[in-house]
Amino acid sequence: MALKPLIFLLSLFLVLGGCSPKPETPVDKDPVENAYRRLDRGDTSGAIAQLETLMREDPRPEVRDALASAYAARAGVFIDSYWGLISSFRAPVISNDQIRGTGVVARLARILTQLESRPELAGSQGLAQLVKVMASLELWQRRIDTLPVVEGPARQDLFRAMQVLEPTRKQGSRLYRALLGLVWFRSELQDGYHGWGRIEATLQKQDWRKTDPAQGRRILCDINFQQFTEWSARLVSVLGATIEDVTVAYPSKRDELRQAVRESERISRQFENAGRTTCR
Amino acid sequence: MSLKNLCREVLLMSIVVTIISGLMASLAHAAPSAPRSLTLGLSDSDDKALGGVCHSLDVGGQALPCNPAFIARETKPNFRAQLFAGNNISYMQDVSKLLDGEGDRENMQRLFSQTRASEMEANLEGAYRRPTFGVAFSPYRLMYYSFIRNRSLPVITLLAAQEQTLRFQFAGYAGDDWSWGLQVRGVRRTFIASTFSITDAFSEDHDDILGPRQQSAVYLEPGFLKEYPDSPWRTQFTGTLSQLGAVDRKADDFPTSPELHLGSAVRPPVSLGELELGLDLAFSSQTSHWSDPFRLGASYEIGVTKVSGSAGASEHAFGFQLRYWDMTGGLTYTSRWIKNWIGEDEWVRTVYLQFGFNI
Incomplete structure (x- = not known):
């Protein structure tokens, strides 16, 4: 009978089954x-x-x-509701030549067309550049309008989350940091628009084709361009850092994304320059 | 059999069980995340309905019996084939694409848009049986398990596997109504077993986390059967040692962790049909509580209909099969009680369909 070889084989398999590398740390530990x-x-x-x-x-x-x-x-940000946005994210095409926008930007663009017929009104160039900045930010904002807005102390938690991930080079971690950065960017953008609505209300009261030059200058130069310069520069800086995180996760999209950021930064710098020279 | 011989045989079995249990304790590995019945179990209706009791009851509906000693009782040659599928079969295409390395964002989005834990299982198998010998080939067994936690940044434990399995069963009589059996089983697996965050999966370079791996395994699984055909209820005692083998590459989710089944079954006489009742005790490295090994099962067959079911400490199952000419069809329902991720009681319920034919 083949009992002895069978017992030997069974013993061999018992030993082989036990000769294994140590398992990794069990999940529950x-x-x-x-x-x-x-x-x-x-x-x-x-x-x-x-x-x-x-x-x-x-x-x-x-x-x-x-x-x-x-x-x-x-901070109330749960990525399981938004990761579809990251998987299909596309950078907007930024153009410095043509202002395209909706809502506030479109209405301000109409005011600008009135101002174009009045080159003697100081401050109009600064306003034009500001509207271009807002138009470029609106193009980014349309890509992320499904993201939540985080307000108050929660925004500090969001910022701390981004700080924690800053040293890591893991693609997935940088992608997560990019998503958090876009939520922060969206929240800051939302704050800026509230202030912009007041400016729009002031500007829309005038018929700029007939406004007295002195009065027009006074109104345009009362706009706090400095405040919006700092705000838009901060936003574009955060946007740049966020897009850099995305390029770590998607190296093949690096050129497309960096091009869009460069255009936004250039528009922002032009606005800064126009703001400095206007209304002296 | 005399009382003296019976006592001797019981004592011998006790010694063997003690030795093997001690050996298995030394082979204990970290428990896999996916349930053992999914990763190492059989994919057919009888195995799901009866659980470990299929090692004690030979209900005849499987490609090959769980206990290879039962093949000694085969009366005539026959060929059978069956297709088996459970819940979430809609994931089959996405899982196959992942295993082929062709998974794209849409696949992953569908798979990860699920509840906390998901399972899927499908199997195609053909077998040839004759007295004392059986062979079965499964060219395609697919399984999938995923577990998601941390809604803030979802972390996923994913197990997806595709297997080809070839089994041979040999059996013989050893006198005094003893039968022995041996199953030689070879398995070739392609699998993904990984834990990662969802942003890891969606970054450009995710080959490390979703790269398929291969494992080949060979198992030697003996079994025995002791019958008392002259007893009023045709009592029988059974034993099987399964998952005893070696692999070329260790993987925590597919351990070579032997499982010992000791059981008993009776066939009480009934006026109509055939009734079988069975008890199985299953010991493995995952056995932690005294009640874990126990499972009771029953099968009742009348005409073209068969119903079977079983219950253990934390799960129960029920199956229904119909036979029409050479065709069979079945529906099985299983329910497993678990402590979920955050410590709440939860029942994992699955429904399986099976179609087959016998020639």
Whole structure:
């Protein structure tokens, strides 16, 4: 009977089955998984405290991802609602020659056409450049208008999440940072438009084809271009950093994205120059 | 059989069980995330309806029996083929594309737009059986498991696998109503087993996390059967040692972690049809609670209809099959109780369909 060889074979397989490399850390012993459990239970502050401590000891990029997601959760930003936007993201085509826009930008563009017939009115060039900046930002904003707006202290959590991810070179982490940056960009853009509405209301009261030059100069130069210069420059700077994060995740889109950012930055610098020389 | 011989055989079995249990404890690996019944189980209606009790009951509906010793009881040659599929079969095309390395963003979007945990299983198998020998070939078994947590930045544990399996079963009589059996099983797997965030999946260079891997495995799985044909209820005792083998590349989700099945079955006489009741005790490296090994099962066949079911500590199942000429069709429902990710009680429910024919 072939019993002895059979017992030998069975013993051999028992030994072979046991000769294996040590398994990796089981999922339930990973502190990052425990932090995820806290997040899914709604204990974002507890998860943040745990992960801030862990980040000081554990250099894994997963820890930074988890901590950033904890801050984002406390800010109310849940990527599962928006990741489709990232997967289909396309940079807008920015043109310095033609102002195209909707809503506020379109209405201001109509005011500009009135001002074009009055070159003697100082401040009109600055206004024109400002409208171009707003038009370029609106093109970006249309790409991200499905993202949430984060207000108040939550925006600090969002900013902290972006800070946590800044040192990492992992593509997925930089893509996540880019998404958070776009949420921050959208929120800041939303703030700016509120102020812009007041300016529009002031400008629309005038028939610029008939306005007295002195009065027109007074109105245009009362516009706080400096405030909008700083605001738009900050926005374009954040946009540039965000797009750099996207290019880490999508190297093949680097040229397309950087071209769009360069155009936006150039328009912003032109506005800065026009603002400095106007209304002296 | 005399009482003395019966006691001797029970003592011998106890010693063997103790030794093997001790050996299996030393082979314990980290528990895989996907359920063991999905990664290492069989994909057919009887296995799902009866669970481990299929090692004690030979209900005859499978390509090859769970316990290879049962093939010794085969009475005539026959050929059979079956197609088996469970929940979420709509994912089959997307999973296949991922395994072929052709997954695109649309595939991943569909797979990741799911509830917290998802499973999918499908199998195509053909078999030839004759007394003391059986062979089965499954050119295509597909399984999928995903588990998502952290809504803020979804992290996914993904297991997708495609297998080809070839099984041979040999059996014989050892006298005194003892039968022995041996299954030799070869498995070739292509699989993706990875944990990553959704932004990792959507970045341009995701080959590292979604790159398919291969594993080849060979298993030697013995079984025995001890019958008491003269007893009023035709009692039988069974034992099988499954998942005993070696692989070319270790993978936590497909461990070579043996599983010992000890069981018993009876066939009480009924006025109509045929009734079988079975008990199985399954021991593996995942056994942690005293109630884990136990599973009770039953099968009742009358005419062209067969119903079967089983219940264990944390799951139960029910199956229904119809036979028409050479064709068979079945529906199986399983329900598994788990403590979910955040510690809440949850039932994972699955429905399977099977179609087959016997010649």
